[in-house]
Amino acid sequence: GESVGLHLPTLSVQEGDNSIINCAYSNSASDYFIWYKQESGKGPQFIIDIRSNMDKRQGQRVTVLLNKTVKHLSLQIAATQPGDSAVYFCAENLSGDSNYQLIWGAGTKLIIKP
Amino acid sequence: EPEVTQTPSHQVTQMGQEVILRCVPISNHLYFYWYRQILGQKVEFLVSFYNNEISEKSEIFDDQFSVERPDGSNFTLKIRSTKLEDSAMYFCASRVPNEQFFGPGTRLTVL
Numbered sequence: 001g002e003s004v005g006l007h008l009p010t011l012s013v014q015e016g017d018n019s020i021i022n023c024a025y026s027n028s029a030s031d032y033f034i035w036y037k038q039e040s041g042k043g044p045q046f047i048i049d050i051r052s053n054m055d056k057r058q059g060q061r062v063t064v065l066l067n068k069t070v071k072h073l074s075l076q077i078a079a080t081q082p083g084d085s086a087v088y089f090c091a092e093n094l095s096g097d098s099n100y101q102l103i104w105g106a107g108t109k110l111i112i113k114p
Numbered sequence: 115e116p117e118v119t120q121t122p123s124h125q126v127t128q129m130g131q132e133v134i135l136r137c138v139p140i141s142n143h144l145y146f147y148w149y150r151q152i153l154g155q156k157v158e159f160l161v162s163f164y165n166n167e168i169s170e171k172s173e174i175f176d177d178q179f180s181v182e183r184p185d186g187s188n189f190t191l192k193i194r195s196t197k198l199e200d201s202a203m204y205f206c207a208s209r210v211p212n213e214q215f216f217g218p219g220t221r222l223t224v225l
Contacts, residue, residue: 041218042218042219043118043205043207043217043218043219044157044216046213046215049213089156089157091157101159101170102157102159102214103159104156104158104159106155106156107156
């Protein structure tokens with residue numbers, strides 16, 4: 001079946017460097033994408049979202065890029081800090097799904113090296 | 115800042131027993147959800163709830179599962195006869211347009 005997946009299960013980054021977390025999706029009908037951060041022992045926390053009519057969206061220290069041609073989504077975190085250590089999930093919402101049922105990727109664990 | 119709360123934080127039960135997981139969504143939200151996350155795996159959708167009825171449910175949400183909004187604030191997930199494979203973190207969420215807010219989760223351990 002169609003699903004959202006992540007390229008790398010673990011990403012190790014030096015503190016202060018930029019992090020790029022990637023996600024591939026296979027459902028071309030998806031029109032809304034979200035990145036979540038999940039810290040150990042906590043529930044997922046919304047970071048940033050993007051609609052399919054956009055290819056880039058910026059937040060505070062984070063940028064999401066969407067490439068619909070290759071069905072690829074990425075999350076860029078600028079100047080990575082120890083507090084960014086978490087598992088990052090991408091999720092997609094299928095077009096026309098008014099109930100906001102998200103399909104989640106497998107998650108990438110971001111490790112910050114001091 | 116309003117938040118979704120869940121109780122208990124950890125529930126241990128024997129296989130075959132019934133459990134009820136409780137959630138208090140954010141007060142002005144109208145859409146409610148349950149997800150589960152087996153240890154080390156991705157988050158899986160279970161059910162969505164709107165206007166006092168189930169909107170959608172996944173194949174995981176079989177006859178052993180049920181949800182209720184017994185009053186104006188609580189939203190519960192009941193598992194009638196727990197199985198070992200029900201052991202997971204269960205997250206409740208509620209939403210306003212374009213953003214879901216998740217609770218901290220209940221860790222369910224079935225022995």
